[in-house]
Amino acid sequence: MLAMNYRGPFRVRVDEKPRPKIEHPEDAIVKVLRSCICGSDLHIYHGMVPDTRVGTTFGHEFVGVVEEIGSEVTKLKVGDKVIVPFNISCGKCAFCKQELYGNCHESNSQATAVGGIFGYSHTAGGFDGGQAEYARVPYANVGPTIIPDGMDLDDAVLLTDVVPTGYQAAEMGGIKLGDTVVVFGAGPIGIMAAKCAWLFGAGRVIVIDNLDYRLEFAKNYSQCEAYNYEEIGDPVEFIKKTTDWLGADVCIDAVGCEAGGHGMQTITGRKLMMQAGSATALQWAINGVKKGGIVSIVGVYGPTGNLVPIGNVVNKGITIRANQAAVKRLLPRLIEHVQAGRLNPKGLITHRVPLESVAEAYRIFSEHLDNCIKTVLIPPSVRT
Amino acid sequence: METLKSEYSHIKGWGIDNVSDDEPNYPIKTYTGDDHDRIRWKRPTLQRETVEILKSTERPTNSAVIGTTNPPRGLSGMIRRYAFKHSENEFKHWLPLLFADRIDVVEGIIEDLVHLKVPRLIKERGWYALAKHAPGLLARKIGVRLAVLVVGVGSLKLARR
Numbered sequence: 001m002l003a004m005n006y007r008g009p010f011r012v013r014v015d016e017k018p019r020p021k022i023e024h025p026e027d028a029i030v031k032v033l034r035s036c037i038c039g040s041d042l043h044i045y046h047g048m049v050p051d052t053r054v055g056t057t058f059g060h061e062f063v064g065v066v067e068e069i070g071s072e073v074t075k076l077k078v079g080d081k082v083i084v085p086f087n088i089s090c091g092k093c094a095f096c097k098q099e100l101y102g103n104c105h106e107s108n109s110q111a112t113a114v115g116g117i118f119g120y121s122h123t124a125g126g127f128d129g130g131q132a133e134y135a136r137v138p139y140a141n142v143g144p145t146i147i148p149d150g151m152d153l154d155d156a157v158l159l160t161d162v163v164p165t166g167y168q169a170a171e172m173g174g175i176k177l178g179d180t181v182v183v184f185g186a187g188p189i190g191i192m193a194a195k196c197a198w199l200f201g202a203g204r205v206i207v208i209d210n211l212d213y214r215l216e217f218a219k220n221y222s223q224c225e226a227y228n229y230e231e232i233g234d235p236v237e238f239i240k241k242t243t244d245w246l247g248a249d250v251c252i253d254a255v256g257c258e259a260g261g262h263g264m265q266t267i268t269g270r271k272l273m274m275q276a277g278s279a280t281a282l283q284w285a286i287n288g289v290k291k292g293g294i295v296s297i298v299g300v301y302g303p304t305g306n307l308v309p310i311g312n313v314v315n316k317g318i319t320i321r322a323n324q325a326a327v328k329r330l331l332p333r334l335i336e337h338v339q340a341g342r343l344n345p346k347g348l349i350t351h352r353v354p355l356e357s358v359a360e361a362y363r364i365f366s367e368h369l370d371n372c373i374k375t376v377l378i379p380p381s382v383r384t
Numbered sequence: 385m386e387t388l389k390s391e392y393s394h395i396k397g398w399g400i401d402n403v404s405d406d407e408p409n410y411p412i413k414t415y416t417g418d419d420h421d422r423i424r425w426k427r428p429t430l431q432r433e434t435v436e437i438l439k440s441t442e443r444p445t446n447s448a449v450i451g452t453t454n455p456p457r458g459l460s461g462m463i464r465r466y467a468f469k470h471s472e473n474e475f476k477h478w479l480p481l482l483f484a485d486r487i488d489v490v491e492g493i494i495e496d497l498v499h500l501k502v503p504r505l506i507k508e509r510g511w512y513a514l515a516k517h518a519p520g521l522l523a524r525k526i527g528v529r530l531a532v533l534v535v536g537v538g539s540l541k542l543a544r545r
Contacts, residue, residue: 010509013507023432055454092425094421110438116451177385201401304478361510364513
């Protein structure tokens with residue numbers, strides 16, 4: 001089968017790889033119909049996540065049709081079209097039982113701080129991802145959800161990560177009616193978080209980034225205010241001024257470890273890798289939120305450590321909430337939102353690219369070329 | 385709520401998921417106490433270990449399912465085995481892994497060559513997309529690489545004198 005193949009930082013290609021096999025009785029083999037390149041794929045593409053091995057196939061956002069099932073799979077049958085959540089979860093451990101599906105303890109031997117994730121390094125379990133023609137899906141009784149009749153595959157594929165993560169970012173913000181919510185990052189997750197903040201009753205939603213085309217997109221898609229941090233001066237001071245000098249009620253970090261905008265963070269985090277990436281967005285979130293406010297983190301950081309103003313967290317009495325999205329928990333509600341027209345996931349897609357052009361697609365997304373917001377990869381077997 | 389609703393009537397679904405007493409919030413929203421049973425849950429069937437799996441020192445056994453892709457190999461594998469002697473709490477775990485990743489890239493090129501496959505670096509780096517959408521950026525990247533090459537070769541020549 002054809003599959004994306006990581007060869008090193010900024011180097012990927014499509015190769016023939018053996019088709020995956022059932023390795024556990026709860027496995028399913030899924031023929032991929034759509035997969036996406038996620039903003040967090042860029043962290044592994046850039047070589048920033050430890051234990052990203054050459055030969056790995058990325059891709060934690062994919063939908064497909066079940067081709068084969070293991071002997072213990074009872075909830076799916078061959079031919080079912082499924083949304084595959086990005087997190088691999090057993091449904092039986094203490095964490096899954098509490099719907100912490102992003103924190104499963106039975107899907108990753110290699111790190112305890114993160115559950116298994118498709119195609120996201122051996123630190124996240126060493127599973128191949130869905131930027132391929134086929135993928136092995138463990139715990140097929142738990143994660144995969146049948147795509148409802150009539151749902152567009154382009155909507156479905158964004159329910160694997162982007163929509164749940166954006167929604168949970170807003171949910172973790174504990175938004176009260178009329179709250180001012182500031183979202184750092186106008187990538188797909190930030191745009192979706194801004195959109196979802198309204199569902200929780202936000203009174204004002206502000207997105208901050210430095211890419212004008214993305215800010216323009218966010219303004220239209222999420223019906224929010226959008227500002228370029230290179231034009232507003234100090235972003236924290238800007239937030240204070242625009243909130244009657246108190247700060248935002250909720251700040252959301254939807255950027256993670258590759259943030260720009262702060263020389264010291266960029267040099268120590270991204271260039272010298274002396275910390276687990278650049279924590280600029282988190283720094284701004286902590287400093288820009290009001291006393292007693294909530295900072296919600298969905299941006300991805302590395303496993304070592306970051307320089308953030310933790311003293312201000314204490315002195316301001318800030319609550320920090322963060323997690324990988326529990327996709328399975330959220331899917332029923334999010335499917336309702338999509339079907340009711342309250343969320344339009346496929347509106348984020350700007351590029352539909354053949355799987356064979358994966359190297360160009362990564363480069364376009366990585367360098368923010370061609371007004372790229374979200375890229376969907378389509379395998380050849382689906383195109384013919 | 386109703387006044388606010390009319391104010392935001394242009395936003396479909398405004399406030400529909402607001403829960404005024406939304407505490408406790410996720411991640412302790414559905415706390416069950418199951419974690420007080422520690423690791424004594426009924427485990428899924430255990431996957432057989434068919435390749436070498438490097439296990440975190442912070443857990444007693446492998447997880448029930450394991451990823452079997454790209455087992456450790458060569459020099460990078462030796463470094464990874466060293467890294468996994470240390471806990472996730474230690475830089476001695478993570479920094480060797482990052483180093484092993486870089487070694488692995490070189491091993492990947494050697495592997496390609498052994499299989500008579502010449503890596504198409506320009507294609508793999510997506511430079512065709514750069515040429516199409518950002519030729520200036522591509523020229524800058526090539527310029528920087530050439531400059532580094534010239535400085536490197538020049539320094540070597542100077543050192544030999």
